Amino acid sequence: MADLQALANAVIKGNQAESVRLTKEALGEGIGPKQVLEDGLIAGMGVVGVRFKANEVYIPEVLISARAMKMAMEVLEPKLAAAGVAPLAKALVGTVQGDLHDIGKNLVVMMLKGAGFHVEDIGVDVKPDVFVEKIKASNAQIVGLSALLTTTMPAMDKTIAAIRQAGLDCKIMIGGAPVTQIYASKIGADGYAADAASAVDVAKSFLN
Amino acid sequence: MTGKERVKKAFRCEPTDYVPWVPFVGCHGGALLKINAQDYLKSSEFIVKGVREAIRRYRPDGIPVLFDLQVEAEVLGCDLKWASNNPPAVVNHPLSNGTKLEQLQIPAADQGRIKIALDAARQLRHEHPDIALYGLITGPFTLALHLLGTDLFMQMFDESSYIKKLLDFSGQVSQSMSRYYIEAGCDVIAMVDPMTSQIGPQQFAEFVTPCVTRIFESIRQQGALSSFFVCGHAQQNIPVMCGCRPDNISVDENIPLDYVRDECLTKNISFGGNLQLTSVLLLGDEIDAQKNAIACMEVAGQKGFILAPGCDLPYDTPIKNLEAIAPVVRDSYKRQVVMTMAARSDEDDRLNLKEYGQADKVIVDIITLDSEACAPCQYMVDAVKKVVPEFEGIVEWREHKIKYRESIVFMASLMVRNVPTICIDGQITFVSRIPPRDELIAAIQKRINEKFRMRIHQKKASLYVLDGGDEKTAMVRERIAQAVQELGAEVQIETINDPDTIYSYGVTPGQTPAVVMAQYQLKSLKQVPEVVVIKEWLKNI
Numbered sequence: 001m002a003d004l005q006a007l008a009n010a011v012i013k014g015n016q017a018e019s020v021r022l023t024k025e026a027l028g029e030g031i032g033p034k035q036v037l038e039d040g041l042i043a044g045m046g047v048v049g050v051r052f053k054a055n056e057v058y059i060p061e062v063l064i065s066a067r068a069m070k071m072a073m074e075v076l077e078p079k080l081a082a083a084g085v086a087p088l089a090k091a092l093v094g095t096v097q098g099d100l101h102d103i104g105k106n107l108v109v110m111m112l113k114g115a116g117f118h119v120e121d122i123g124v125d126v127k128p129d130v131f132v133e134k135i136k137a138s139n140a141q142i143v144g145l146s147a148l149l150t151t152t153m154p155a156m157d158k159t160i161a162a163i164r165q166a167g168l169d170c171k172i173m174i175g176g177a178p179v180t181q182i183y184a185s186k187i188g189a190d191g192y193a194a195d196a197a198s199a200v201d202v203a204k205s206f207l208n
Numbered sequence: 209m210t211g212k213e214r215v216k217k218a219f220r221c222e223p224t225d226y227v228p229w230v231p232f233v234g235c236h237g238g239a240l241l242k243i244n245a246q247d248y249l250k251s252s253e254f255i256v257k258g259v260r261e262a263i264r265r266y267r268p269d270g271i272p273v274l275f276d277l278q279v280e281a282e283v284l285g286c287d288l289k290w291a292s293n294n295p296p297a298v299v300n301h302p303l304s305n306g307t308k309l310e311q312l313q314i315p316a317a318d319q320g321r322i323k324i325a326l327d328a329a330r331q332l333r334h335e336h337p338d339i340a341l342y343g344l345i346t347g348p349f350t351l352a353l354h355l356l357g358t359d360l361f362m363q364m365f366d367e368s369s370y371i372k373k374l375l376d377f378s379g380q381v382s383q384s385m386s387r388y389y390i391e392a393g394c395d396v397i398a399m400v401d402p403m404t405s406q407i408g409p410q411q412f413a414e415f416v417t418p419c420v421t422r423i424f425e426s427i428r429q430q431g432a433l434s435s436f437f438v439c440g441h442a443q444q445n446i447p448v449m450c451g452c453r454p455d456n457i458s459v460d461e462n463i464p465l466d467y468v469r470d471e472c473l474t475k476n477i478s479f480g481g482n483l484q485l486t487s488v489l490l491l492g493d494e495i496d497a498q499k500n501a502i503a504c505m506e507v508a509g510q511k512g513f514i515l516a517p518g519c520d521l522p523y524d525t526p527i528k529n530l531e532a533i534a535p536v537v538r539d540s541y542k543r544q545v546v547m548t549m550a551a552r553s554d555e556d557d558r559l560n561l562k563e564y565g566q567a568d569k570v571i572v573d574i575i576t577l578d579s580e581a582c583a584p585c586q587y588m589v590d591a592v593k594k595v596v597p598e599f600e601g602i603v604e605w606r607e608h609k610i611k612y613r614e615s616i617v618f619m620a621s622l623m624v625r626n627v628p629t630i631c632i633d634g635q636i637t638f639v640s641r642i643p644p645r646d647e648l649i650a651a652i653q654k655r656i657n658e659k660f661r662m663r664i665h666q667k668k669a670s671l672y673v674l675d676g677g678d679e680k681t682a683m684v685r686e687r688i689a690q691a692v693q694e695l696g697a698e699v700q701i702e703t704i705n706d707p708d709t710i711y712s713y714g715v716t717p718g719q720t721p722a723v724v725m726a727q728y729q730l731k732s733l734k735q736v737p738e739v740v741v742i743k744e745w746l747k748n749i
Contacts, residue, residue: 014365055444058408060361067362100289100297103358103406150486150522151293177440178486 002026004039011044011072014064019072033079037116041069041076045114049197052111059107062196066110073113087118089207092140094126096155101148104176107196108144115200117142128155128162135168142203145189147176157187164188171206175199211269212395215340219396219433219455219478221512227505229515229537230342230480231530233262234275235295236521240265244292245523249276252327259332263339265527267534270340270396273329273389275520276321277346277400280381281354283320284312293523301357309373312355314380317388326392333393340396342435343389347401348419351378364411371415379419383426390432397427398435398458402519404449405440405462412448420452428455435480439519446471456480460518465507473512480514483533490522494532495625498546501533505543541584545577545627548610549619559621559738565633566731567744570655572596572605573631575619579607587642588628595648603652633659668728670700674710676720684721 002025010018019041026036048065051057091112095105102124109121122134135143143163145156156174163172173191174184175198184192190206193199209217214228233240237258238248248254255274262271276295282288285307288296303309315322325343333341346354352374353360363371386397404416420436427434435456436449443463450457450471458480459468465482472479481504483489488500504515515537521530535542565571572592576585592605608615610627622631630638630648632655637643643651671688675681685703692699704710707717715722731737731745 055408055441058411058444059406060364060411061408063361064365098291100299106358149294150490151291151524180487 002029002031004031004036004043007036007040007072008044008047011041011065011068012047014061014068016064016068016071019068020075023072023075027075027079033076033083034085037076037080037085041072042114042116045069045111048114049111049200053195053197059103062107062110066114069114088116089118089142089203090120090138090140091117091142091144091203092120092122092131092135092138093144093146094122094131094134095124095146095148096152096159097125097127098155099147099149099152100124101146101176104148104196105144105146108146108175108193108199111196111200112144112203115204117203126159128159131159132162132166132168135163135170136166141170142206143170143172144193144199144203145172145174147174147179150178153178153183156183156189160187160189173199173202173206210338212338212340215270215514216395216433218512218514219435221473221476221478223510226538227508227510227513227515228269228340229267229534230270230272230340231262231266231268231533232272232275232517232520233259233266234272234520235293235523236525237262239293239523239525240527245294246290246292246296249274249295250321250324252324252331255324255328256331256335259328260335262530263336266530267538268339270342270514272342272344272398273332273394274325275344275400276325277344277350277402278354279321279325280315280346280351280385283315283322284351284355284381286354295520298354301355303356303374304359309370309377312377314377314384317391322385322388326388329389329392329394341394342396342398343386343392343394344398344400344437345382345385345389346378347399347404347437348375348378348382348423349407349416350401350403351381353403361406364407364415368414372418375415375419379423382419383423386423386427386432386434387430390427390430394432396433396435396456398437399423399454400437402437402439404438404445405442407445409444409448412445413451417448417452424452424454437519443467450475450477453477456514458514458516460485462518465504469508469513476512478512478514479508480516481518483515483517485518485522485525489517489525489529492529493526494528495546495549497529497532498536498542501536502543502546505537541577541582544582545610548577549616549625549627559617559740560736564622564741564744565635566741567747568602568659569747570599570603570652570659571633571744572603572652573618573622573634574605574607574628575615575622575624575631576607576609576628578609582628584640584642585628588630588638591642591645591648592630595645595652598649599652599656602656663729668698668700668730670702670726670728672713672724672726673701673703674713674715674720674722674724675703675705676707676710676717677705678720681721684723688723 007022052062093109109119112119120138147153147156160172171190173193174189175193181192191202193202209225214224217224218228235245238245240261241258278288278296281298285302286298287300289299290296424434434454435458436454437458439460441462456478457472459482461482461484468479483500488496574589579585579589589607596603596605608618610616626640637651673684688701713724
């Protein structure tokens, strides 16, 4: 019988080939796609997230784990769709207007995907009205705003104001090197994530 | 000891008279000249002017020529997106767009903005021989990321030998840049490699240590000093950074300074940092900046420490915040004042002293640390003490020692921010300056004259004619009316017939007609005066 713990370990190690092989094997043995996702892939990425927060692993390890998960997801996604398994929630993530930094934003995207969210990455230097437009189009329930510069932090404020003004019913979290919980509260964000792994915790807290 | 000597001694962990202060002025130099970051970072003339202005205002011991980690990347083919109030950002990466590593050449000293930086370095060296000049170079890992993009992280696993070759190349670029800056006269080469904060110590040791160690060794051989700058959450890498044998490690507020101190000093490496860039220097005030500087110095201790911001100063960093730092670095007395004031009260605790100074006497308040313990405070108190008797009782003076909480509240309420300060009737008059006798007398006299004028304008009165039924009452009223008219005085005249009210003035009906005068003085409007203020009024009764 396929070993979902071994699949989780393959994701933790960032072993793409092994992740794909074990996913196929599990599905072939009739294990439900939801169980493969949760007990294999998400379980593996969950461990990576915990280790990242504890400074036991760093960005390169997270990236290769996320890539292993992504390859396995390509096998798994059609099966999930056929079985009617919905993602945890829809999230949309972007770096705010005037800011070109994408490493932090990309990590958040990967970690959210790794936790079972459907994530749309709308890139960097995103204007407030584009956020509004994309949220409307995707019906995202969770929105993540990233900024790395002190000078682009005010664009977060403007983006949140635009989203609120458009009357969109979504939870907004913010993050990035200069951002703090105090700033998040000040501009009316629903949550603040200190790092990519914490972004998953914040996003999950929105679902409760 | 010159600034340069001070920085050099600190780098060698030798004793200094005070901690050297090195503000990392990059695009902020543009703000000092009121021009945008793009114009500033593209002109050696502006860079020289900006650094010159920073030296004049911030009184540093050392300063970088330029803080821009995109200079080398731009020459090597990265496109930049320029901003008005930030350094430029790299927007594409040649090695991920078809360029081969073998095609890249080590930049020459006259290429692109390298020439601008070196011209500025030579000019600044000529103008400021006594300041430690820092040449900033992009660290190999950060430069490699500029060249390849974030694929670098995964390729550390997938194609580690290629990444090692890339880092070897970017290390050679850093080494050449360090040579150019040393030849242009820089004393310190600061290798800035912030992206190493994204990797762990094992990867650091495998990929970064070999090329970086070579760079520091080459700087040493050229007789210059080296500093390894990192910013972000890079605490995990401090031990491996020390292993690369730089002369100094500089960190930002993400890493506890005591940790860096302990790691570095045991290996005889000096260290620097970690003034808070955003929350204090950019968004705080001068007092916040001074408190933060003192906190850094207290944690760091005297040995082998350079006080500096965590990284490139933001363009809009308030000038006054940076100007406030040199005084507390150089003067232990100023540090003591700031620390005492650190316990200053919140806005809520402040007294409403709007009406302070309305008493008949002129009040001279001297806010001191303690005139028995601090010389400037003592001289200021003495100056006031000597002058006051000349006013023969109409001037009172008081000392407020801010070692007591009520004095701190009083000081904050009067908006006093420096010690010692003289306030005359609540107005800040002499700040940190002992006034010459004549000047002090003139200031007090000016206030006496003001009060005199005010009193004439403010006074209103009522005259009560106590009428016990005597026929002379009408005559009294007539004469009062005539006097008021002739003087143009603002006086109300009222006739009182009620025997009880007449008695209340201590007059019997047999003593009428009598005249009682009551003077009124407006003391406060639409507010609740503090008890201390009311007491001042009552003393005049």
